[in-house]
Amino acid sequence: MLSACGGPDARAPFTDSHAPPSLTPRFFAPEGWGWGLIQAGEAPAQRYGVASPPVTPTAQVLILPGYGESAEGWFETAQDLVGAGYTVWILDRAGQGGSGRYAGPRDLGHVASFDDDVAVTRALAVSYIPRDPRQPLIVIAHGVGALVALEAAEAGMPLDGLILTGADFAPPSQPKTPSWTTKIGLTAFRAPGAASWSAQGPDAFGLKQTHDPRRGFVQLAWQQANPELRMGGPSVGWLGAATGASNGAQAHLADSGAPTLMLSPGEDELSRTAARTRVCHALPHCTEQLFQGARPAMHLEADSFRAPWLVAIRAFVDERTHALNPLIQQR
Numbered sequence: 078m079l080s081a082c083g084g085p086d087a088r089a090p091f092t093d094s095h096a097p098p099s100l101t102p103r104f105f106a107p108e109g110w111g112w113g114l115i116q117a118g119e120a121p122a123q124r125y126g127v128a129s130p131p132v133t134p135t136a137q138v139l140i141l142p143g144y145g146e147s148a149e150g151w152f153e154t155a156q157d158l159v160g161a162g163y164t165v166w167i168l169d170r171a172g173q174g175g176s177g178r179y180a181g182p183r184d185l186g187h188v189a190s191f192d193d194d195v196a197v198t199r200a201l202a203v204s205y206i207p208r209d210p211r212q213p214l215i216v217i218a219h220g221v222g223a224l225v226a227l228e229a230a231e232a233g234m235p236l237d238g239l240i241l242t243g244a245d246f247a248p249p250s251q252p253k254t255p256s257w258t259t260k261i262g263l264t265a266f267r268a269p270g271a272a273s274w275s276a277q278g279p280d281a282f283g284l285k286q287t288h289d290p291r292r293g294f295v296q297l298a299w300q301q302a303n304p305e306l307r308m309g310g311p312s313v314g315w316l317g318a319a320t321g322a323s324n325g326a327q328a329h330l331a332d333s334g335a336p337t338l339m340l341s342p343g344e345d346e347l348s349r350t351a352a353r354t355r356v357c358h359a360l361p362h363c364t365e366q367l368f369q370g371a372r373p374a375m376h377l378e379a380d381s382f383r384a385p386w387l388v389a390i391r392a393f394v395d396e397r398t399h400a401l402n403p404l405i406q407q408r
Contacts, residue, residue, distance in 0.1 A: 088178035090114055090122045091305035094149055097298040104295050106152050107159045112175070115168075115205065117196040121177025124148070124169045125201060128155060134164040136213050136394050137206050141198065142167065143220020143245065143374075144186060144319075145308040147174030150296035154376045154387075161391050164212075168201060170194060170222065172315075173308050180265040180312070183305065184274040187265050187312035191322040194225040199234045213237030213397040217390065219376065220245045221319055227326040230333040238397040239333070240390060242340040243373035246323055246352040264314030271310020276301055286374035293377055330359040337362060338393045340386060343369035 092112045096105050107128040114122040126148045138158055140151055148155075148167035155165045169176040171193045173186055180187045188194070202214060215238040218226035223244035230239055267273070282293025300307045311319075339357040341350065357363040366389055368375060371382035378386065 087181055087183050088121065090124050090177040091175040091303070092124060094147075094175070094299065094303045094306065097302040099298050099301075100295065103156070104153050104298075106149075107156045107165065110152075110155075113205075115197055115201055117193050117200060120171065120193040120197075121179060123171055123177070123193075123197050124175035125166060125205075127164065127166045128159050129164040130159050130162050132162065134162060134212060135398050136163045136215055137208075138163045138165050138394065139198075139202065139206065139214065139216045140165065140167040141216065141218040141222035141225055142170060142174070143222050143243070144170070144311065145173065146170075146219070146296060147299065147306045147308075149174075149299040149303075149306065151376060153292070153295070157387055158390075161394075163394065166201070166206060168198060170225075171197070174306060182273070184307045184309040185265075185267055185312055186308055186310065186315050188318050189264070189314050190318045191225055191228065195228045195232065198225055198229045199232065202229075202234050202236060208235070211398075211402045213394070213401050215240060215394050215397060217242060219243055220373070221322070224319070224322040224326045227330070227333060228322060230335045231326065231329045236335050237401065238393060239335045239337040240340060240393060241337065241353075242375055242386070242390075243342055243345075244339065244353055244356070245349060245373075246327065246356055247346075247348050264317065265312050267310055268313045268316055271312075274300065274307040274309040281374050281377050285372060287372050287377040287379070288382070289377060289379040292379075292383075293374075295377065327356060327359075330356060331361060333360055335362070336397065337364070338389065339363055339365040340375065340389060341365055341367050342371040342373045342375060343367055344372050349373075 110128040116122040158165045172179050172188045214236045216226050217240045219242050223241040280294050280297040282290045287293045341353045357365040375386045
């Protein structure tokens with residue numbers, strides 16, 4: 078309906094992307110990668126991607142990126158995990174990446190709540206990801222993606238393990254706005270101080286999310302080559318939604334029965350570091366592993382940090398696989 082007036086719909090989902098000429102193949106999609114769309118009710122469709130190894134997979138891994146990221150920024154990690162024998166799924170967050178938008182301009186990060194993220198994550202797990210009793214479903218969530226993962230787990234999403242990496246339980250505070258602004262939809266405007274997307278960045282390296290300038294440039298490179306993926310600062314409504322999701326997830330931590338691995342960067346704000354430890358202690362089955370000196374985007378970090386981070390992920394996934402099927406240990 079939005080496109081009936083003529084011209085392409087700037088809010089429509091985007092189901093393909095062009096590889097940036099500035100990147101090498103190690104940052105491209107895994108072999109056999111395919112895109113799909115999934116929708117919750119009347120909400121805009123969300124984009125997901127999937128690739129499987131050439132042999133029978135030993136696990137299903139679902140990645141939930143953080144704010145401003147798209148699946149493309151996780152392609153190198155997806156290649157590594159597919160190479161380890163896992164089927165890898167990546168779900169673009171509601172209102173960002175290749176998913177449909179709730180409001181314009183397209184680079185505005187806006188949602189009214191994280192409910193659609195939670196609903197689609199659960200639907201993907203129940204209706205799209207094949208369930209084999211020998212293959213655990215492991216969710217890897219980064220940044221505020223951890224809030225979606227926890228809320229889904231607390232709501233009974235069937236999963237066998239949860240990995241929270243660089244989790245952000247303390248999103249930026251919501252600017253004070255009059256209550257009437259919500260009623261007339263003014264929360265869909267960019268938050269004060271938040272900038273629109275810029276080809277000059279800053280990228281993840283410039284934002285001190287990683288020590289590696291090459292990997293830190295990857296997400297920006299994909300956005301430069303694909304305007305549909307561009308993401309600037311969030312809306313007032315998104316900040317409120319993130320705060321609500323954070324409060325909601327942390328209020329029901331005891332309801333999450335999934336074994337959880339908290340992968341924490343050593344170089345981060347004290348408030349975020351303390352929040353991760355507090356959340357892990359409150360979860361029924363959680364182990365925290367600290368990567369001293371690493372920055373929050375550990376999937377984009379220098380090899381000295383990223384290599385042991387990958388080892389920790391593979392060890393957790395394999396442990397959950399063995400817990401489901403002890404015979405696998407004899408392979």
